[in-house]
Amino acid sequence: MKSAVEPLKARRIYLLLRDRIVAGELPPGGRLPGEPALATEHAVSRVTVRRALDLLEKEGLVQRKAGSGTFVHDTRAVRPIVADLSNVLSHLIDMGRSTDVKLLSFGYGIPPESIAESLGLKPGERVQRSVRVRLIDGEPFSYLTTHVPEWIGLTYSEAELAARPLLELIERSGVTTERATQAINATLAGPEAAAALDLEIGSPLLTLTRIVYEPSGRGVEHLHALYRPDRYSFHMDLVRTGNDGERRWSPALGWPRTTEKAERKKADKSKTDKSKLGEKPTRSTRAIKQRS
Amino acid sequence: MKSAVEPLKARRIYLLLRDRIVAGELPPGGRLPGEPALATEHAVSRVTVRRALDLLEKEGLVQRKAGSGTFVHDTRAVRPIVADLSNVLSHLIDMGRSTDVKLLSFGYGIPPESIAESLGLKPGERVQRSVRVRLIDGEPFSYLTTHVPEWIGLTYSEAELAARPLLELIERSGVTTERATQAINATLAGPEAAAALDLEIGSPLLTLTRIVYEPSGRGVEHLHALYRPDRYSFHMDLVRTGNDGERRWSPALGWPRTTEKAERKKADKSKTDKSKLGEKPTRSTRAIKQRS
DNA sequence: CAAAGCTGTATTATCCATCATACAGGTTCC
DNA sequence: GGAACCTGTATGATGGATAATACAGCTTTG
Known part of the structure; x- marks a missing residue:
């Protein structure tokens, strides 16, 4: 009996929430459901929900505040x-x-x-x-x-x-x-x-x-x-x-290319916004992994 | 101690072999290293190698012959x-x-x-x-x-x-x-x-x-x-x-668009190849999960 | 302040992917 | 035929991802 290669549950939830955020279903700046709510909603444990939120946070899509909640990061998505x-x-x-x-x-x-x-x-x-x-x-x-x-x-x-x-x-x-x-x-x-x-x-x-x-x-x-x-x-x-x-x-x-200047502005803006966060999260993924 | 989210090893090897095949490093029609060789080469068990090969076979990139070996499928890569x-x-x-x-x-x-x-x-x-x-x-x-x-x-x-x-x-x-x-x-x-x-x-x-x-x-x-x-x-x-x-x-x-006719032929051909494989396994993942 | 809710953290148990090993059966080559 | 490969298949052991639970500390609300 060959078991299907199920993507890790944490990844599944990460992708789900990511899509909801970038699609705008969850308004920027808004709070998303609490970890217990997400856990029961998707029939997984809270630990797994936290893993997914860890990924989202590392990508800068959400911001977590202890005691308060997890919020959609309202800075514009990073433009490539x-x-x-x-x-x-x-x-x-x-x-x-x-x-x-x-x-x-x-x-x-x-x-x-x-x-x-x-x-x-x-x-x-x-x-x-x-x-x-x-x-x-x-x-x-x-x-x-x-x-x-x-x-x-x-x-x-x-x-x-x-x-x-x-x-x-x-x-x-x-x-x-x-x-x-x-x-x-x-x-x-x-x-x-x-x-x-x-x-x-x-x-x-x-x-x-x-x-x-x-x-x-x-x-x-x-x-x-x-x-x-x-x-x-x-x-x-x-x-x-x-x-x-x-x-x-x-x-x-x-x-x-009337949009050229506009795009340039956006790019610059997002760049500064990003550095404001301190560490660039995408970059440090591997390093963090190594350390732990 | 947070454990690193290691992508599944089978997936890692699948992607590695996939790249080698589409890059042509392994000549079409040629035999790739045996499962034991691949296992030791990438420091994984043979079971894991087989999982990777299962994926490659499902995608039609390789063809396995019991007792003989695993061969790069020499039909042109499926054209979208x-x-x-x-x-x-x-x-x-x-x-x-x-x-x-x-x-x-x-x-x-x-x-x-x-x-x-x-x-x-x-x-x-x-x-x-x-x-x-x-x-x-x-x-x-x-x-x-x-x-x-x-x-x-x-x-x-x-x-x-x-x-x-x-x-x-x-x-x-x-x-x-x-x-x-x-x-x-x-x-x-x-x-x-x-x-x-x-x-x-x-x-x-x-x-x-x-x-x-x-x-x-x-x-x-x-x-x-x-x-x-x-x-x-x-x-x-x-x-x-x-x-x-x-x-x-x-x-x-x-x-x-001189290539138009050629592309059409290729597309038709790949389609028949695919249906020949019988069941499409991708779909059934979710159903399997529900049951267990 | 107190209650309710949230995130952060730890513990133990379970399940699944992976490992190591062994064996069966087919193919190739001498 | 027989040796040396190969793929196909099954076994039990192990480790990591996940589950269930509990509790600490912070924030918000009344």
Whole structure:
């Protein structure tokens, strides 16, 4: 008799309350039901409820006051870094935030078949594979695995890859990059990505898979990116296009990024709010675990 | 002494192997290390390794042969439904697949503050809130929560909402929808969404938050969508634009969706593979729990 | 102040995931 | 055939998550 892999009850309640809070069912600043009430309501013990509340508190979603109750933290939810759909980070630098890159792995070899296929390589053709982590203000937010055909990869050094954008190096080699396709999806963090991004195993991640082609149609870069959703997300402005029968949304290209300044303000604000709390709770998760 | 919330070891190994397989480190069709080898390698018992392999097998990533070994399933990874970034499903219908909508909840009330703010409502202004699930070929793939100002929501009935696209109803009411902003992110499935999407609690989900504005700048729709990543993902074609100093990717609007037919074939194939597996085990978790 | 409610903390018992081990049966290879 | 693998299955032991309970200390309310 195989028992179902039941997620820990504390986690179940944590996710339930988290959804209620971010959905706004529990008004910000309001008190949520007492621990005994929650325990009976969800048919678990109070200890388990406390575990769930511990997680919520660590994420800054609630604030507990001994003798009084547990309250929904009324500061705006922490906004992730904003990236437009073309995945450009330049405006972050404009905002005076420092980005950095750590090169975790670098080497040449035969690529997995799925990547060879998407790059249009001949069987046995070699590629350069690299794994990098991007940091903003010292905190990791993306985990990038790239595969580039060997004849391109050889035109730059390992040190250059660690210092400059990969696409810039590819274009410097004489290749013109014209077209690309990308897909955005979600997955769970495995052990390596979790360690690199300073997350728990099993945390949710945004994924971006992009293949860049040169005009002839050959692939020149295969990028697989994992993003921390609390520090990164894709934003875009849309306009309604098409005639009456077939109306749809299209990305606003005119670059009327009217929200840009507003987003920037929000980001700054949330940042200060957060530091006001003292310790950044997300960050210390692992450390706390170690100590106890 | 608070014990560390260690993710289940079976899950840890499952994620590790999953990453290795999808990254292609283990060649498709190849045999992965035997269960005893994996057990000693990761310092767990063989029972735990088997749990991880059970999960991988259930997802169709590996195939086990008694007496022989466990092999990476060489069918192409299951491709999710493709949606372009404007999130249009019309081409799915063109492809002869049936979509359906289930209305889970419908009502009026005061919205949470974050939604009221993003819609630009006055304090106390009421909204219509609805929760819907979208199915494709009978399988749920998205969980949609929408908030619409009351004066718009009153122009259509509950039955109409269950039958027609919300945006169509909004436009029918005389409102012109011009602009929208959206953000794509990732999160974990809470109990309600997990049940509606036929998933385990804690599964990864793609999120899309879109706010639609009328020309005056007032918000007319707040959409929060959760997507099953194995059944849905965002695809887009990009072209390189801008002059030399400031080059970036922009979405290709010309609609040269050359991959469309290929994707369709893949999707159909994966579907048959899946039904071949017989019972879907994910669903029965809750029932099992009740009994014990 | 006193009562009622809340969070913080500790204790003991139970249940389930994991471990270590053993054995049965299939496959591969010599 | 037989040795050396492999997966499938069952066993009892162990540790951690959870349950049930009790109590201390704080806050709010009357």
